[in-house]
Amino acid sequence: MLDAAFSALSDPTRRAIVERLARGPRRVTELAEPFEISLAAVSKHIQVLERAGLVKRKREGREHVLSLDARPMREVARYASKFEKFWTERLDRFEAFVVAVEKEKEKK
Amino acid sequence: MLDAAFSALSDPTRRAIVERLARGPRRVTELAEPFEISLAAVSKHIQVLERAGLVKRKREGREHVLSLDARPMREVARYASKFEKFWTERLDRFEAFVVAVEKEKEKK
Numbered sequence: 001m002l003d004a005a006f007s008a009l010s011d012p013t014r015r016a017i018v019e020r021l022a023r024g025p026r027r028v029t030e031l032a033e034p035f036e037i038s039l040a041a042v043s044k045h046i047q048v049l050e051r052a053g054l055v056k057r058k059r060e061g062r063e064h065v066l067s068l069d070a071r072p073m074r075e076v077a078r079y080a081s082k083f084e085k086f087w088t089e090r091l092d093r094f095e096a097f098v099v100a101v102e103k104e105k106e107k108k
Numbered sequence: 109m110l111d112a113a114f115s116a117l118s119d120p121t122r123r124a125i126v127e128r129l130a131r132g133p134r135r136v137t138e139l140a141e142p143f144e145i146s147l148a149a150v151s152k153h154i155q156v157l158e159r160a161g162l163v164k165r166k167r168e169g170r171e172h173v174l175s176l177d178a179r180p181m182r183e184v185a186r187y188a189s190k191f192e193k194f195w196t197e198r199l200d201r202f203e204a205f206v207v208a209v210e211k212e213k214e215k216k
Contacts, residue, residue, distance in 0.1 A: 022191060071195075086176065086181070087182045
């Protein structure tokens, strides 16, 4: 699941599609509108996102309606936050430094 | 930055390398040890991680020492957490459901 999710999210157009769907479900044509690439190219990106489980497709009459499925995104968030200590520790050191500087000022 | 980070993390061997470096800096040969692929293949993966900014290389005499740079990972975590409401909302609904069930029990 992570392989496909990370791979799908490595493309800026696909991330833009995901962000657009975060505002609500869209028909394929609606979704493609703001992108300056062909409908065929958008469709290919959508297929990659569907295979990664990030986009769901529902048929409504003749139209296909796409919506976001955030579950793979949650896995991505979980994976990346496992490394959180690397940036919070650095922040802790920075905060300790700021406190030390402030204390030094108080002495003067 | 996100393009390269997502792309680098889409491979399970590269994620394993990153996880191994999270425990501390390693020489290339040490790092390659647990992987059942050639040193050349590991080196290629390391190069991809370096280009994505996830791995830093330092020369110590004849050896190259690799360490993790978690900054791109922080960007990945930030990006994915923008979608957090999609899983917390679902959780809120589930919690509301549990509370409703408990209330129903109390009535009996």
